[in-house]
Amino acid sequence: MTRSRAATTAGALAIACALSVPTSAFAKGPGGSQFDVEGSNQKDGGKTLESRIVYSGSTGGSKGARSGGFTPVGDWSPPACWYEPKWTPDEFAKEFQKDWDIPNASGVGEAYNLAKEHYKNGQPYKDFNKSETGKGMWWDAVRDRGREESGDPAAFACDTATFWVENGETPNVKNAVTPEILAQLAYSRIKVPDTEITLAPEDVTKVNLPTWAWLDKATFKEVSVTAALNVAGLDISATTTAKPVSLRLEPGTTDAETYPASGECRLNDDDSIGAPYAKGKARETPPCGIKYLRSSGDGTYKLRATITWEVDWTGTGGTGGDLPDGTFGTTQDITVQEIQSVNR
Numbered sequence: 001m002t003r004s005r006a007a008t009t010a011g012a013l014a015i016a017c018a019l020s021v022p023t024s025a026f027a028k029g030p031g032g033s034q035f036d037v038e039g040s041n042q043k044d045g046g047k048t049l050e051s052r053i054v055y056s057g058s059t060g061g062s063k064g065a066r067s068g069g070f071t072p073v074g075d076w077s078p079p080a081c082w083y084e085p086k087w088t089p090d091e092f093a094k095e096f097q098k099d100w101d102i103p104n105a106s107g108v109g110e111a112y113n114l115a116k117e118h119y120k121n122g123q124p125y126k127d128f129n130k131s132e133t134g135k136g137m138w139w140d141a142v143r144d145r146g147r148e149e150s151g152d153p154a155a156f157a158c159d160t161a162t163f164w165v166e167n168g169e170t171p172n173v174k175n176a177v178t179p180e181i182l183a184q185l186a187y188s189r190i191k192v193p194d195t196e197i198t199l200a201p202e203d204v205t206k207v208n209l210p211t212w213a214w215l216d217k218a219t220f221k222e223v224s225v226t227a228a229l230n231v232a233g234l235d236i237s238a239t240t241t242a243k244p245v246s247l248r249l250e251p252g253t254t255d256a257e258t259y260p261a262s263g264e265c266r267l268n269d270d271d272s273i274g275a276p277y278a279k280g281k282a283r284e285t286p287p288c289g290i291k292y293l294r295s296s297g298d299g300t301y302k303l304r305a306t307i308t309w310e311v312d313w314t315g316t317g318g319t320g321g322d323l324p325d326g327t328f329g330t331t332q333d334i335t336v337q338e339i340q341s342v343n344r
Contacts, residue, residue: 051142052084052231053182057239058223059189070192070242072324073308078188080147080154084177085137085165085232092119092138092162093128119162129164136166137232139176144188167233179315182227183238183323187311190225190242192328197247197305200277204335207295210259211334212286213249213305214274220244220307221271238315242326246308247273247288252301252334255294259286292336300333 087095096119100112117123129136141158148155158175165171170178199205200212222244228237247265249258265273265288274288292301306329314320 052086052229053177053185054228055186055189055225056228057186057225058191059225070190070309070326070328072187072326074324076324077154078184079144079175079181080152081141081143081156081158082175082177082181082185083139083141083158083160083171083173084229085234086140086142086162087138089128089130089133089138093130096120096128125164132164132166134167136164136169138162139165139171139173165232170234177229177234177236179236179238179317179319180313180321182229182236183240183313183315183320186225186227186238186240186313187323187326189227190223190240190311190326192223192242192307192309192326193219194330195219195307196330196332198276199332199334203333204337205292206337206339207292208339209282210284210286210289210291212274212277212281212289213247213265214276214288215247215272216276217270217272220273236316238313238319240311240313240323242309242311244273244307245310245325248306248308249288249290250304250306251290251292252303253292253294253296255292256301257291257293259289259291292334294336295338296334296336300335303332303334305330305332 086092096115100115119125119128129138140162141160143155143158144152160173163171163173170176175181195215197213197215201209205211222241224239224241226237226239229235245267249263249265251258267273268275274286277286290303306327309326309328311323311326312321313323
């Protein structure tokens with residue numbers, strides 16, 4: 001912990017103690033080193049960072065990398081911070097000592113004494129609850145690292161001081177981990193296929209010639225991610241599933257028409273989208289496609305194909321529900337040529 005962080009932490013705790021705020025409402029206290037939300041137990045600056053949540057399924061690869069484009073519709077976002085079991089009594093005692101090992105740090109003496117009274121000297125905890133070893137764990141905040149580093153205020157909303165929870169109990173603290181929070185965290189790790197739509201004509205088309213677009217069922221299927229937490233008598237999990245429901249086409253120019261006119265192609269009964277082009281259909285209207293009205297000249301048009309996914313989740317204890325739709329888009333270069341005519 002840096003000196004500036006310690007001073008801030010200490011000051012917050014001192015204010016909370018001075019106001020006699022109940023334990024569950026303390027401001028951020030000692031400890032609180034950043035979790036690695038990917039669960040990779042890596043070292044960072046000599047400090048072990050870990051989250052006990054395990055992710056599996058269609059994740060974005062190692063370290064829970066984001067999908068690089070699967071984003072919620074609207075202004076909803078997964079949790080930027082939450083609480084989960086972090087330390088045994090012995091582990092917290094060591095972390096406490098490490099965080100407060102700041103010789104002669106200005107302005108932290110009183111706060112240190114208050115924190116020591118709170119966790120060590122029986123006001124209300126004695127010796128970091130070592131006598132309760134095996135009966136519970138110390139819980140603390142976990143922050144999404146990317147959102148913390150970007151300065152997102154939501155990542156700093158979890159400011160409750162480290163608190164004790166007996167095994168098998170769920171604390172009455174906002175953002176304490178639940179199956180629903182696990183489902184939302186799983187949402188942020190969904191990796192959807194980087195599907196490229198099939199076009200006919202494929203890359204080069206003609207002015208006023210309908211271009212057919214489709215996605216086969218075999219390459220267009222649902223994906224899911226499971227988040228699980230099994231520690232300190234808390235054994236919960238949630239599976240978040242994304243199912244493709246539509247394809248939106250944006251031609252990359254206003255000099256074009258889409259089929260249907262809305263540009264949104266819905267799923268067929270067999271879970272495909274559109275219809276494959278077949279010989280003899282060149283002048284027919286495709287159920288899903290585009291007609292360009294002007295040549296792209298020496299360049300290309302950027303055809304944007306965005307897939308919308310419906311998202312829901314199921315979790316421990318029969319929990320579950322819907323989450324906001326997600327979208328994922330890809331861009332393809334389309335060359336549009338004038339139809340050449342010969343004058344005799």
